[in-house]
Amino acid sequence: MDVSNILASHAAKFQSVTVEKETPLDVDTGFLTVTDPNPIDEETYNSNREEYLQSTARDGIQSLFASLFTLPTQASPDGPLAKLPPPTTQLPRSKPLPKPKPPTKWERFAAAKGIQHKVRDRREWDEEKQEWVSRWGRNGKNKQKEEQWITEVPANADADYDPVKAVRDERKARVAKNEKQKIANQARAAPSERDQRKKEIDTTLATTRISTASMGRFDKKLEGEKNLRGVKRKFDPTESNETKNSLAIMSKLASDSKKSKKESTHGDDVLNVRKAIRTASRGRGGVALGRESGGRGRGGKRGGKR
Amino acid sequence: MTFPLYQCSRTPKSARSKRAMDARQPKEIEDPRTAIFVKGTHTGEVLNGAMKELMALKRPNAISFSKKNTVRPFEDASSLEFWAQKNDASLFVVGQSTKKRPDGLVFARTFDGRVLDMCEVGVEEFVGMDKFKTPKSTPGHKPMMHFASELFDTHPRFIQLKSLLMDFFNAEVIDSICLPGLEHVISVSLAPTPTSLNGAQEDDPKNLPKVHFRTYTVRLLSSGTRIPRVELTPMGPSLDLTLRRHQTADPELWKAAMRRPKMKKTEVEKGLGKKRKNMEVDEMGDLRGRVHVMKQDLGKLQTRKMKGLKARAGEEVDEEIGMEEGASRRKKPRVESL
Structure with missing residues (x-):
């Protein structure tokens, strides 16, 4: 077929x-x-x-x-979803990368001991009510003892013992302790004043060291002085245009523009032309002298309506 | 100097403002960039139309400044930086028409609240969306982009332009896309490369070829295979642009902007990022490696000593030839499981 x-x-x-x-x-x-x-x-x-x-x-x-x-x-209600590979073109970010959070004291301890992080649920199962109640906040389980209508009092308690106040104080103390730990963690995360000052001194020293006439190149080194850190050395490119550079220097030397200029204006040795012009024009220069003497018609033309 | 809001040490006073501040924090995978469209002191009809329609393509991540502003991005970019931090935006289109530079659009992008780079283009010709009586794409859909010319890979000005335009329309990193949602194409092609450009790279923008910015909608026809046949219909806007002034990125700032997040361990194992030699993850998820073992010299192997196997004086030559053969085959890798 x-x-x-x-x-x-x-x-x-x-x-x-x-x-x-x-x-x-x-x-x-x-x-x-x-x-x-x-x-x-x-x-x-x-x-x-x-x-x-x-x-x-x-x-x-x-x-x-x-x-x-x-x-x-992958199927979806709007049609097939294609799984895209990561892009190959590199585009700049719009904001810098997020800085990692400094670990708290507990996190450091947990890492050292190998304790796994566990997410605690916001809600808790209440056996009496047979329902989920919030751990803290409004109607929180942590306030259950404060709100119950009858409380057991220990036998050796004082006469003015208030069980509700005792439980409440205990809870408030826990909150205060947590706050204190939070502040301590923040203080630990912030760079200390001493470190900052040290850094400042280092930068000032580095600036002064390169602030001499030779930019620190020919300075006498003191005993025990360390080399500057983070100084990048710059080199000419390996495939340099050496011929071009040397030719440029050569041509500069050969032309000697200043010298030739001098010679041309000075004229011969007997008369100093420059001085003569200055005297004749009363210090206004050769151009003004020329304009005054010969170029009346031309000057008028130039000054005319444009 | 202004700082981005997220760098301020102010503590948010309400939960709502805290959420707003957190939304502006730097993220590992960034949100789509927001573009601000700014009118300069004078914009003609052409620029107004061009900016409006470019904004229509960029919606919903676009903010329009309706009033005129005295802004000269190439001379003083401080107001751009201020707007960037105020609006949490990182892209700008500034339209300004002057006698010297008629119908100029400046594309600028920022990094960390500072201007990264800019490129000015002149609008030579503009045809709006309403001139084409064809179907239009849905606003907010992701466009496909097409760049045509070898200069987009070789010439620094066009590399910058491509990067800017890609950042403008398509920079969001997504992990999946709905295939029927692909509706329109933004095509950027260049005029034929002038011969003067191939030799010495002149920096005169007059020598650079024109840029043709076209938009098309896509029609998919069945082709009998899994891949459909694509047909395009002009949608508008279409612009003919010429390159003008530009400002390249400061190398330090560019380096900071190009920094990538550290790869996760699973991604590295999948083969992304730095290549790890001789190691691969097989289908079962086991790490397998290849080890190179030199060819063993069996000639020197000590076997059981017997009187009869002792080498005699005449046989030494033979043995050496055998060794040389062994040496030539030495570099064969041997696969072994780790």
Whole structure:
């Protein structure tokens, strides 16, 4: 049985989904972005710009879809969800990375002892009421003893013993203790004044060391003085343009522009031209002298209406 | 100098303001960037239209400043920085039309409340959405982006432009996307590269090719395979842009902005990040390694000593040849389980 005809007709019915380009397209599926590194075809661009732009965009998006539709999917009420890989293009962040929180004293202790962190539920099961009640806050279980209508009093209690007040004080003390620990943890996390001062002195010292005429290069080193930390040395690039640099120096030396200027203005040794001009023009310079003597007509033209 | 709000040592007075402050804290995986659209002292009809439609593409993460502002981002970026921290935004589009630079749009982005880099483009031609009588995309849907030209990989100006535009429209990192929700494409192509650009890289923006910013909606046709055939329809807006002034990022600031969070252990094992040589996690989740073992020299192996096996004077040459053969085959790796 020959099926080539059927196959051909089937192929004709659907247009191709493959994209062939000289350089393969660069698809970043994570950012839904495709970059076409092929150069723009000038002829087609000039003859029919909009169509050309659309067709290149279509090719690019086709290849993006090809990679999107091969991703593993998950069904959802709105249609299939494609699991995207992490993006390959690196874009700058808008805010710095979050700083890790300094560990509290308890956290440090727990880490040393290998105690696992356990999340405590906000609610607690009440056996008497047979329901879930909050651990603290409004109608909290921690206030149960304060609110019950009858309380057992120890036999050796004082005459003015108030069981409700005793329980309440105990609870308040726990809260106060927690607050105190919190403040202590915060104080521990903040850099100490001594450390800050030390840092300040170090930076001042480093600044003064490079504030000499040679920027600290030829200073006498004191005994026991340490090298400056964090100083980056700079080097010329390895593939330097040494010839260019030396040629620039050579040409500078050869031209000696100052010298030639001097010679040209001075004229011969007998008459100091510069001095003569200064005297003749009464210190206003050669240009003013020339304008006064010869260039009346020209000067008028120049000063005319513009 | 202004500081971002999250850096202030102020303690929030109510739970609501605390939530608002926490929402602005730096996060490991960042929220989508918000863009602020600012009008300069004078904006023409073209710029007004262009900014409005760019904002339509950027919605809902866009804030429009309706009043005019005396702002010159390239001379003094302090007001941008102030707005960035006040609105918790990190992208700016500033429209300003002057005699020297008609119809200019400045794209700027900030890092940590400071301007990172900027790029000014001139709008040569603008065709709005309403000029195309075609279906439009749903606002808020994520666009696909397409960049066409080799200059986006080679020329620093266009690398910056690509990075800026990607940051503008598509920078949010997401782990999955709804495939029927992919509706529109933003295509940025360049005019043919002028020959003067290939040789010495001139910094004159007049030599740089034009940028064609086009938007299309996507139609998917069945193709008989799993992958559909894609057809595009122009949607608008479409802009022709020329590059003008720019400001590159300060290297220190750029380095800080490009810092990535530390990888989790599971991600490293999956093969992300730094490649670990000769180690891989197999399908069962076991870490397997390959160890290279040198070829053993069996010639020197001490076997049972017998009188009959003793080497005689004539046989020494033979043995050496055998050893050399062993040495040439030495570098074959051997797979062993850890």
